[in-house]
Structures are given as structure tokens and as C-alpha cells.
Amino acid sequence: MSAQQSLKTSGAPSLEELKAVGQLASEKDMEGRGCLCIECIEEIPCNPCQTACPQGAITVGFPITNLPVIDRAKCTVCGLCIPACPGLAITIKSVKDDTARVRFPWEYLPFPAIGDTVRMVDRQGRELCDGTISSITNPVRNNRTAVITAEFPRKFVQDAISIARRS
Amino acid sequence: MRNDGKPAVVIGAGPAGLCAAIELKKAGAPVVLMDENAKPGGQLFKQIHKFFGSQEHKAGIRGFDIGKELLAESLRLGIDVRLKTEVVGIEAGLKVWAVEDRSKSYTFDAGTLILATGATENALSFPGWTLPGIMTAGCAQTLINVHRVLPGQRVLMVGSGNVGVIVAYQLMQAGAQVAAVIEALPRLGGYGVHTAKVRRAGVPFYCSTTIIRAEGRESVERAVIASIDAKFQPIPGTEQTLDVDTICLAVGLTPSIELACIAGCKQIYIPELGGTMPAHDEFMRSSLESVYVVGDIAGVEEASTAMEEGRLAGIHAAWAMGYMDETTMKTKTEETKTRLKALRQGVFGQKRFEAKKRIVEGRKEA
Incomplete structure (x- = not known):
């Protein structure tokens, strides 16, 4: 399996595949308040991310199979698009000093609790390092897709995407 | 146009049938919706995931x-819904x-028949396939x-x-572990966003892989x-056993x-669309005028797509039955x-899209 063509063989996109469609955020993008990361590299008919954004910062346009394009100047990293995405393909990542944060969608029980130590995972489900849960939100408007924030060492920021499920 | 007082009968109360019945009733046409199940909705009530598409979908x-x-x-429209009702035959004259x-x-x-009977899942036979x-x-x-x-x-x-x-994702949500997802083709079939969320949960995907047999005493x-x-033939020496x-x-x-x-x-x-099916035109009409x-x-x-097809048929049937004027029908269509x-x-x-075009061509030839 080549690392470049990973989505249709391993199930998850490689960094090269994301980069090829302009969906790999740089660490520079992640500085300060952080940046939106959408990993949606296939033309599927879907645009709730665009509809959810109050700033008009995400454009899918017509046809609705276009890939989403983020206008970073307009995006306030509010995170409303995270639970709106039916594909659970949106995260917000930020870095400060040696620490990284990822805000990601979560639909498994049990939920972790704030302060819990968790295992961060990469796109292939491999455990990378420990992380700490710093926030969990699940208001009614999320329609049962919780949004969780975890902190972990900065060096894993490009690979980390979620946390390991507890069984 | 005809308005002989006979109702449109919609068979199957899944997303397509419900939408067809709703369009008919909204136009004022008499409609009866039948389903063999105790509850309407077809497969919708087991779909716990968020749907794709746009707001209007x-x-x-x-x-x-x-x-x-x-x-x-x-319910609001007062559609005559007959549950636990199996349609077992259609005789001449509908x-x-x-x-x-x-x-x-x-x-x-x-007067009109709308068949929204859905599909049946395919099975796959291999040694042990009858085990519980x-x-x-x-x-x-x-x-x-x-x-x-x-x-x-x-x-x-x-x-x-x-x-x-x-379903692999939903099984994990329900508390199960998924040992693997296997695919006979060299590439995965589903949407990448679906495979990605299953993969990040640690589930391996194996392409160009098949099941050889199931083992177990009582299950x-x-x-x-x-x-x-x-050529889809198993390669000796590549067998793997999963518990x-x-x-x-x-x-x-x-x-x-x-x-x-x-x-x-x-x-x-x-x-590409599942095998043998009735040819239909752009209004979802089969080779028979009123079906x-x-x-x-x-x-x-x-x-x-089923919901939109249901609406197409409901709109066209409402016009054909004389309950909608042609301009409205054309606009809504x-x-x-x-x-x-x-x-x-x-x-x-x-x-x-291409396959659907062939279905429509097939009806023209009929």
C-alpha cells in the first residue's frame, strides 16, 4: 500500500492525499487561535458545513459535490461545523509552545470526562501518545454529536485526529 | 387526464412510498398507503446517522x-395508511x-399504482454460512x-x-468490536469519510479479500x-483466522x-443498480401507463434519492389523475x-446517473 494512495485501500487519507487537495493545514495555520481542518477529499453530494457556518467561511457551492474550501480570513474557529458534518470529517487544531489541541466530533459511549488521560490516535487508529481531555460540549443543536477537546504533545499534531475508544 | 374516483395505491411506506403518498394527498388526490410492517418508515428508523446532501435533502x-x-x-394530511397489510397480488385492471x-x-x-417495495439484501454462501x-x-x-x-x-x-x-460504525457505537472490514475488490467501496471514521477507531480494512469459511460448534x-x-480466486497461503x-x-x-x-x-x-428492475421514464412511470x-x-x-423519486411519481400521478394542473406539475417536477x-x-x-439514464432508455424501447 503506498502512503500516497491510502483512502481507498486503508480507509483513511494519507497526509499526501490531504495535501494534494489543499486540505492539510500547516503548523503555522494552527498557531494562535488555531485553524479548521476539513478532511473531505472525495466528491460526495454534501454541504452542511457550508450551511452551518455563520461567517460564510466554508464554500461548497454548486454542484454540491465540490470539495469544501475554507476562507481562513473569515473563519472564527467557532466549531459549529464540527457536529454539522455528517462525515465526522472536521476538526480544529491549535498549537502553543510544546502543546497541541484538537477539537473533534465524538459519537461513542462512554464519554470521557474533563481531566481524563486518554490515548490519542492517528487516522489509521494507531495510538500515538497520552492526551488530556480539556472540554466536552454536547448542546441540543449538536444533535447528539459531542465535540471534545484534547491536549497532547505538539510533535503529534499532524497525525493526531481523535482518541481511542474505550470498551 | 382521468378522474374516475379510484384511489392511487402506494405499496410500501418507506421513504419513497411516504413521499409519493404525501405529494398525492397534498394535491388532493385519494391515496391509500399500504405496508406489510407494523410501523411505517421502511428502513429510515434504523438509520441513526446524519444524512448527506444539502438542506433541501x-x-x-x-x-x-x-x-x-x-x-x-x-398524519397531518390524513393519509389512509394501512399497516400489517401485505399486497399479495395485482390483477388485471389494477x-x-x-x-x-x-x-x-x-x-x-x-386507479394508479405506485410500487415502493424496496430491495432485499444479498446473501453470500461459504462453508459454515448457516451458523448462528x-x-x-x-x-x-x-x-x-x-x-x-x-x-x-x-x-x-x-x-x-x-x-x-x-453498520460497522454503528456496531461500535452499540458497544461491539469490529475485527475487520473485508472487500473483494481492490478498492474500498464506501464514502471515504465513512471508512475514515471506522479506520480511526482502529478497524483494519482488507481489500482483495474474501471469506473462505466460518467455523464454530454451535455458532x-x-x-x-x-x-x-x-480473478477473485483465493491465493493459497494467505489465509488468516479472525476470532x-x-x-x-x-x-x-x-x-x-x-x-x-x-x-x-x-x-x-x-x-450497477442491483440487477433486474422495472424500466421507467423520467417521471418514474413503468412500461404500464398507471404503474x-x-x-x-x-x-x-x-x-x-428514494424520497425524491417518490415525490416525482406522486406529482406526476396527481397530474395524470386530474388533481394538478400541467404548469404546476412541470414546475414541481x-x-x-x-x-x-x-x-x-x-x-x-x-x-x-448514467445507469438511471439506461433505465429510461430501456422504457422507451419497450
């Missing part, structure tokens, strides 16, 4: 909530033969999401199309899988065409076709 709403919306609308509650048999005359614990993916989905029963602790999913990966205890070559207590088969669906055959609709073979086919019976797709076309674009949709 109800994107971002979970399937069961779409089901609830459609039911509320059908006489519908129904059996209610497995005890009361009756016939009545329909082996089921279709849709069966597992019904168990976990409707009956809240977990069929097993460790699951092998056979088939990586959207059904396979969505499934193990699955033996192996790589296959370009699983459940094997789910997500290997496609076949349109449920029995009633369309009885009614005499001309059939066409379109392998429409909508949803999976007219080519296996998804709930979003164009709006619906635009929404439908939006769902049939991109790498996944294009193939279905």
Missing part, C-alpha cells in the same frame, strides 16, 4: 428523525389483492438500532460499501479470510420486483429533478 438530520417528520406529515393482519383478505380497484451469528448487515442494524440487541461482541464485516461501513467462533487474485462471534454480510441489494412482475411491468437488467416504481425497486440507491440530479454527481453519483 434534509442533510445533517438523522434518518430516524427524517422518518418521524414524514410520518407527522402523513385490482389490488391485500391481506390484512395475516387474516383478512380483500381486493379493491386502484451470520447475518446481513441490515439485520444487524435492525437488531442494534430498532430492537437494541447487540448480536455479538466481535464482528467481521464482509463488504465495504456504505452499508458495510455505516460462529472464527472466520477464515484470504486474499484473492484478479469473531458475528459475521455481517454487506454484499449489495436486489430490487424487490415481485409485484412489478405480477403487474406486467417490463424489466431491464442494470447490474409507477420508486425507491430501491427502481434501482438500488439511498433514502435521499423540474424542482424535484434538480434536487435529484444534485445527489447523482461526483465520483459516486455519476455511475448511478
Whole structure:
């Protein structure tokens, strides 16, 4: 399996595949308040991310199979698009000093609790390092897709995407 | 146009049938909606994931909530919904033969027939396939999401199309582990966003792989899988044994065409959409003037397209029965076709779009 063509063989996109469609955020993008990361590299008919954004910062346009394009100047990293995405393909990542944060969608029980130590995972489900849960939100408007924030060492920021499920 | 007082009968109260009945009733046409199940909604109530599409396709709403919306609308409109009612025959002149509650048999005359009978999941036979614990993916989905029963602790999913990966994800949400998803083709079938969320949960995907046999004494205890070559033949020495207590088969669906055959609709073979199905025109009319086919019976797709097809047929039938003027019919049809076309674009949709065109060509030849 080549690392470049990973989505249709391993199930998850490689960094090269994301980069090829302009969906790999740089660490520079992640500085300060952080940046939106959408990993949606296939033309599927879907645009709730665009509809959810109050700033008009995400454009899918017509046809609705276009890939989403983020206008970073307009995006306030509010995170409303995270639970709106039916594909659970949106995260917000930020870095400060040696620490990284990822805000990601979560639909498994049990939920972790704030302060819990968790295992961060990469796109292939491999455990990378420990992380700490710093926030969990699940208001009614999320329609049962919780949004969780975890902190972990900065060096894993490009690979980390979620946390390991507890069984 | 005709308005002979005979009702339109919609058979199947899934997303396509419900939408057809709603459009008919909104236009003021008499409509009877029949379904063999105790509850309407078809497969919508086991779809716990958020739907794709755009706002007008109800994107971002979970399937069961779409089901609830459609039911509320059908109740508000006062549609005559007959549940636990199996349609077992269609006689000449569109006489519908129904059996209610497995005890009361009756016939009545329909002016128009809308067949929304859906599709049936394909099985796959291999040594051990009759062991308890082996089921279709849709069966597992019904168990976990409707009956809240977990069929097993460790699951092998056979088939990586959207059904396979969505059900794999939902099995994990229900508390099971998924040992692997295997796919006979060299590339995964489902949407990348679906496979990605299953992969990040640690589930391996094996392409060019098939199931060789299931093992176990009283129920499934193990699955033996192996790589296959370009001719789909197992490659010796590549066998792998997975400890699983459940094997789910997500290997496609076949349109449920029995009633369309009885009614005499001309059939066409379109392998990409599930096999043999009734040919239909752009208004979803079969080769018979007053018989429409909508949803999976007219080519296996998804709930979003099924709802739009149902609306197309409902609108056209309402006009044909004399309950809608031609201008309104044309406007509503164009709006619906635009929404439908939006769902049939991109790498996944294009193939279905082309296949649907062949179905329409097939009816012209009829």
C-alpha cells in the first residue's frame, strides 16, 4: 500500500492525499487561535458545513459535490461545523509552545470526562501518545454529536485526529 | 387526464412510498398507503446517522428523525395508511389483492399504482454460512438500532460499501468490536469519510479479500479470510483466522420486483443498480401507463434519492389523475429533478446517473 494512495485501500487519507487537495493545514495555520481542518477529499453530494457556518467561511457551492474550501480570513474557529458534518470529517487544531489541541466530533459511549488521560490516535487508529481531555460540549443543536477537546504533545499534531475508544 | 374516483395505491411506506403518498394527498388526490410492517418508515428508523446532501435533502438530520417528520406529515394530511397489510397480488385492471393482519383478505380497484417495495439484501454462501451469528448487515442494524440487541461482541464485516461501513460504525457505537472490514475488490467501496471514521477507531480494512469459511460448534467462533487474485480466486497461503462471534454480510441489494412482475411491468437488467428492475421514464412511470416504481425497486440507491423519486411519481400521478394542473406539475417536477440530479454527481453519483439514464432508455424501447 503506498502512503500516497491510502483512502481507498486503508480507509483513511494519507497526509499526501490531504495535501494534494489543499486540505492539510500547516503548523503555522494552527498557531494562535488555531485553524479548521476539513478532511473531505472525495466528491460526495454534501454541504452542511457550508450551511452551518455563520461567517460564510466554508464554500461548497454548486454542484454540491465540490470539495469544501475554507476562507481562513473569515473563519472564527467557532466549531459549529464540527457536529454539522455528517462525515465526522472536521476538526480544529491549535498549537502553543510544546502543546497541541484538537477539537473533534465524538459519537461513542462512554464519554470521557474533563481531566481524563486518554490515548490519542492517528487516522489509521494507531495510538500515538497520552492526551488530556480539556472540554466536552454536547448542546441540543449538536444533535447528539459531542465535540471534545484534547491536549497532547505538539510533535503529534499532524497525525493526531481523535482518541481511542474505550470498551 | 382521468378522474374516475379510484384511489392511487402506494405499496410500501418507506421513504419513497411516504413521499409519493404525501405529494398525492397534498394535491388532493385519494391515496391509500399500504405496508406489510407494523410501523411505517421502511428502513429510515434504523438509520441513526446524519444524512448527506444539502438542506433541501434534509442533510445533517438523522434518518430516524427524517422518518418521524414524514410520518407527522402523513398524519397531518390524513393519509389512509394501512399497516400489517401485505399486497399479495395485482390483477388485471389494477385490482389490488391485500391481506390484512395475516387474516383478512380483500381486493379493491386502484386507479394508479405506485410500487415502493424496496430491495432485499444479498446473501453470500461459504462453508459454515448457516451458523448462528451470520447475518446481513441490515439485520444487524435492525437488531442494534430498532430492537437494541447487540448480536455479538466481535464482528467481521464482509463488504465495504456504505452499508458495510455505516453498520460497522454503528456496531461500535452499540458497544461491539469490529475485527475487520473485508472487500473483494481492490478498492474500498464506501464514502471515504465513512471508512475514515471506522479506520480511526482502529478497524483494519482488507481489500482483495474474501471469506473462505466460518467455523464454530454451535455458532460462529472464527472466520477464515484470504486474499484473492484478479480473478477473485483465493491465493493459497494467505489465509488468516479472525476470532469473531458475528459475521455481517454487506454484499449489495436486489430490487424487490415481485409485484412489478405480477403487474406486467417490463424489466431491464442494470447490474450497477442491483440487477433486474422495472424500466421507467423520467417521471418514474413503468412500461404500464398507471404503474409507477420508486425507491430501491427502481434501482438500488439511498433514502435521499428514494424520497425524491417518490415525490416525482406522486406529482406526476396527481397530474395524470386530474388533481394538478400541467404548469404546476412541470414546475414541481423540474424542482424535484434538480434536487435529484444534485445527489447523482461526483465520483459516486455519476455511475448511478448514467445507469438511471439506461433505465429510461430501456422504457422507451419497450
